[in-house]
Amino acid sequence: MEKKSLSLKINDRPVEARPGISVLQAAREAGLYIPALCELEGLPPLASCRLCLIKIKGRPSFAPACATLAEEGMEVETSSEELEKLRLTTLEMILSEHPYFCLLCSEKADCDELKVTMSKAFDPGGCIFCPKDGDCDLQRVASYLNIKKVSFEFKDRNRPQWSKDPFIIHNPNLCILCGRCVSVCGEIRGENVLTFVNRGEATAIGTFYNRSLQASNCSFCGACLDVCPTGAMSEKGLFPARGEKISTKKFVCPLCSCGCELEAEIGEDKVCRRIVPAAGEKPAFFLGCVRGRFGLKGLLADHKLAESQTVRIKNSREKASLEQSLSAVVTSLKETNPEETAFIFAESNTIENLLSFIHLGQELGLKNIFWYYPENFLTRLIEFEQQNQVGLNYCSSVPEKLPENGCFFIIDSDLKSEAVTLWLEIKKQLKAGSRMVVLDSGSNALEGQADLKLKPLPGKEDLALLAVLRLWLDRPDCLKSWPGWKELTEKLRHYQPEDLALASGLNSDSVKTIVDFLASGKSWTFIFGQRFLRQKNWKENLLAVWNLSLALGAGIWPLSSKINEKFLAGLAGQGQIKILDEIKELENKIKAKKVRNLYVYGDIPLTEKPEFLTVHNLFFNSSLADLSHVFLPASFWPGESGHLVDYTGQLKESPSTREQEGHPVSDQTIFNKLRAELGRAEWSPSKMNINLSERPGAAATSLLKPGMKRYFLSGTMMEKIGDSLSSEKERMLTEEFIIVVEQNLDLYGGFNLTEGVPGYQQARNPGTVLINPSDISHLGLEAGEEIVIKLESKALKGKIKPDSGITPGVLVIRPLLIDGFLSDIYHQGIVKGWVELKNE
């Protein structure tokens, strides 16, 4: 808590205020209301609406309270006849371009019955049809000022709505040009899609060359919807909730490691109206992204959840009672040898449910309890630590807060898509003067905001980092005190930084620039994502980062991208579960009859069918569910209470509010029913020896000994450098490409958001292939054209999208892991391919 140290007088009342806050904030904290339409806590003051004008003793003119800092001894008047008159005129001017008839209407209280306002109002038919009705700042201010007339002629802007984009509609006729959306889009989110265009009367909210949001690379985070004071920015398909009773349900989003707290609004018809970020402390920093907001809404709204159990009888599927289905499962479990029975689960579920499932498997004496985890991110970190006796201290080193005024070196991690909450924190620091370097061989939406960006060739990140290290080791500010410095320096001295840089695909100048830049910044943190460790040379990558971070005295922050990852990695470390990173492994076991009975909790891209298959999932839509002998509907977790673990290792709670009628039986009940049939006692997660109130992330590496800090370079690394330097090859064919396989998180319980949610594909098409524009012209292609990429074993189809951020000769794809082949190339991280040329 900061110290309150300023004392001022607002309306003759003594008020204490923290230094650095505005008069408006000070007044608000003291419980005073000053009308304001453009100001929003967390956003920089714009002072454009002029409604918060106040009078300060000793100053000749009125001042906007939002842009005036509170000062010691200040005497402020926030309300007087003069001020209210001024505000009223200002509001009249604002309303002269915003349909206002409903706001003035004397019968507005009875609008629902009388509907008279409709005939008087302009498009969109008055407040009654505006999605913001009842939650509109303009309505609030109008009623505060008790406006009775608008003395200016109404000017109908008559501008067309933006309606071609998915999820977001902009109605320029309702816009009061407060600039909140422009601010949040650029300053908070770092998207920079929205801007003010034109001037004077013609001023409007616009985009680059008036492109659609989609063509402007909008990520559809929805922040503009949260901040808009009127109905100018509204969610597509959202209707006003007039008179309807809306219930809300808070939950934690399971679609990435952020675990954003969201809130579903459910109407009387039990349909999800919309999903919004749960109200936090600072509205402008609202979390959430397209997946949680619009993706999950699509799932909740359209009754896509599986509702009933089905059993496969010969070749047809039939509905079955829960008892029938469970007894079929129990019979199979009893009949199959535990050695040949396997349990497998996906991580996006509550910890309670997962533990209950794992525990059931353990009770049955199963040796094969798998967590399907294709990234293998944490386990590789642990392996690296154990092999080299160093301490990345993964879990304990992750701070809950970023270092103040720190600098960030981001490697192969597009935070905007993989960990938006962390990005928002970093963005805040960037505004306060922090610096950011982005090194990425694929596509990274952060590059536009970076002070420096480096584009090595895919798979050559290690060489790029070594080139930096090689130069840094000779600097006086290099930390030479850790053991191994001399040896490392001697080993690396065999290589010229220029050669290393060139072999990594960078030019030697850029490496020198980066070294100078590193020297000029303080407290660096290296942040890297799963893509960095999904490459063949992940060990070399880690080695290079490790040594560089030591030399710089920097922190390392490995960033997981899957929810609950920290918790489950701990269980894997304790040997309670096994990690399955390649689906092929399981398929081979099934083929060899080593796994004859399989229980899948969640969804995995498996195509091989064992002798008995139980699928327990939210959706009955994958081919796996169709193959199953018994399908059990899972309980959808937003309706369920439980905990999830985010990327910092913190527990996030989905509170329980109510049980829906007709809601499937909870998963834990199902597991307990299975236990009962198997003659075992009921079990609940509280019985397990894991204290859920503590940071479960700490459990993840509790087995690791604290590692040493020392410089080192492995023998294989030395060989590899030698190979990479000598095997420098020019790209021979224009159709030959290195393909970076990036992560796509638009899949939940086997449900493909892209296919299932209207508009989602427009916003995020998993079939998009990013390519450098120069390659498009060399290949004689056109943007948007469909191409076929031949890989060693199979071919891929995709639509090309030019992106000048991609290195020539590189393609970036983001496939959804819906089959074994795609999982396989995802697992490899970087593959080679050829674009099939058309023969004309």
Place this chain on the structure above:
Amino acid sequence: MIEKVTIKKNHARQVAESLLKGISPERKNLIFFLHQVQNHLGYFPEEVVLLAAQYFSVSPAEIFGILTFYSAFKLNQSCAHHIKVCQGTACHVRGSEAIMKEFSRLLGIEAGDYDRQKSISLETVNCLGCCAIGPVVVVDGQYHARVNLKEIEKIVAGLTAGEKSDETCEI
């Protein structure tokens, strides 16, 4: 036709790149650069804006906002001939409104519009800083002082007689 377009595109990029060579990438130099592009290229194709955005570390959307804010910047390929009619106070009282109307009548276009065929654009400006010689009309950078209605026909005739190609801009 397609070839011609690509040549033009490359040309625009080359012009912008060579202009950037003399300018350091600080944000404060952005407007200066935009003026240079306007002078040398006459308009702002998207790729030039993208180039500038990258160079000055400003978002493309923000530059677009600047371009649409100032009337000095043109988004579309402009015409070979520009007619600017001053509508400042001093010119206004000396009849510049009638002069504007006469240009409109003769060219068949409104202020702010252009005639693609004749490649003439017509616009108003709000004071050129030489009120003493008003009403002022600027034609292709040349100032015409104390313009009267009769002169206008001559000016327009002079422009339509020898038509220039629009690809003459060079650095």
